[in-house]
Amino acid sequence: MTTVEAKLEAARDDLEGHDGVLVAFSGGVDSSVVAALAHDALGEDAVACTAKSETLPEAELEDARAVAEEIGIRHEVVSFSELESDAFVENDDERCYHCRTMRLGEMLETARELGVETVCDGTNADDPGAGHRPGLQAVDELEIHSPLLAHDVRKDEVREIATHYGLSVADKPSMACLSSRIPTGLEVTEERLTRVEHAEALLRQWGFDQFRVRDHDGLARIEVAPDELERALQREFVETVREELEGLGFDHVTLDLHGYRTGSVSPESEEASREDADAAADEPLVDDVFAAESRTDD
Known part of the structure; x- marks a missing residue:
């Protein structure tokens, strides 16, 4: 038996020891694995639950429904709004703590209504050491x-x-979640969340795999994986994305030449992100990447 097989069995046996579990289910790989293990261990006594809010893209909700169907697990969807919390909207460096507290609170309430005692999530062994993760405090x-x-x-x-x-x-x-695209200190609003969601839907339609659209108060900073940067500079994409994102309400559209980076607007990188945004707005360094692409014959 391999190490992974041993861990799989241990996690499944762990879940089998509960009368029933409700899995906080986003449809990502971590929570999907927990849902699969729970269904394997408990069958109908396992439930996957997705919390729908303004920070969850509609495409992710549809993906969660599809993966729950793949697994065969019962799937519940509950609705709430993080925007009702002033602490969340303020968007300080504890935003994820406030979000996770509300989201998991919905899970606990749903579990009580269903008569389920245990709520599980997809936190994996790498998460505690992966930078600023205040959401883990809420889990504890x-x-x-x-x-x-x-x-x-x-x-x-x-x-x-x-x-x-x-x-x-x-x-x-x-x-x-979509709120991670908004730099710390800039209020989370439905308008900003919506335009980020629509902007990222456009990149998804163009076939990009790993990307983010960061909203620096009207400046869209697009990050794509380093191996996709060349495709992001193709004239057809440049012209389309600039026009579409300006139509969504962005004043400037930029491409981050560093490529996709997790947490690039999180507290530890807040100052750097602000400097990047200011440079992009005031100088041709990055903001004019898209404009320059249409001037290559000049």
């Missing part, structure tokens, strides 16, 4: 069970287990 405070963390299942092993279960999300890139 609310006593959410994290079977992947409990049995030392790391991200690469999560993907192996997803492949074992034949899940379509085994290679799916990580996807944080």
Whole structure:
């Protein structure tokens, strides 16, 4: 038996020891693996629950529904709004704590209504060491069970287990909520969330795999994976994305030449992000990448 197989069995046996579990389910690879393990261990006594709010793209909700169907697990969707919380809207460096507290609170309430005692999430063994993660404090405070963390299942092993279960999300890139696209200190509003969602939907339509559109108060900073940068500079895409994003309400459209980076507007990189945004707005360094592409014959 391999190490991954041993961890899989340990996590499944752990879940089997509960009368029933509700999995906080985003449809990403981590929560999908927990849902698959829970369904494997408990059958009809396992429930996946997705919290729908302004920070969850509609496409992600549809993906979650599809993956739950793949697994065969019962799927519940509950609705709430983080924007009702002033602490969340303020968008300080504890935003993820406020968000996770509300989201998991919805999970706990749904579990009580269903008569389920245990709520699980997809925190894996790599998460605690992956930078500023205030959301993990909410997991601890609310006593959410994290079977992947409990049995030392790391991200690469999560993907192996997803492949074992034949899940379509085994290679799916990580996807944080839409509020992560708004720099710390800039208020989270429905307008900003909506235009980011629509902007990222456009990049998805163009076939990009790993990307973010950061909203620096009307300046759109597009990040794509380094191996996709060349495609992002193609004239047809440049002209289309500039026109479409300006139509969504962005004043400037930029391409970040560093490529996609997780947490590039999180607290530890806040100052750098602000400097990047100011440079892009005031100088031709990045903002004119898209404009320059249409002047290559000059």
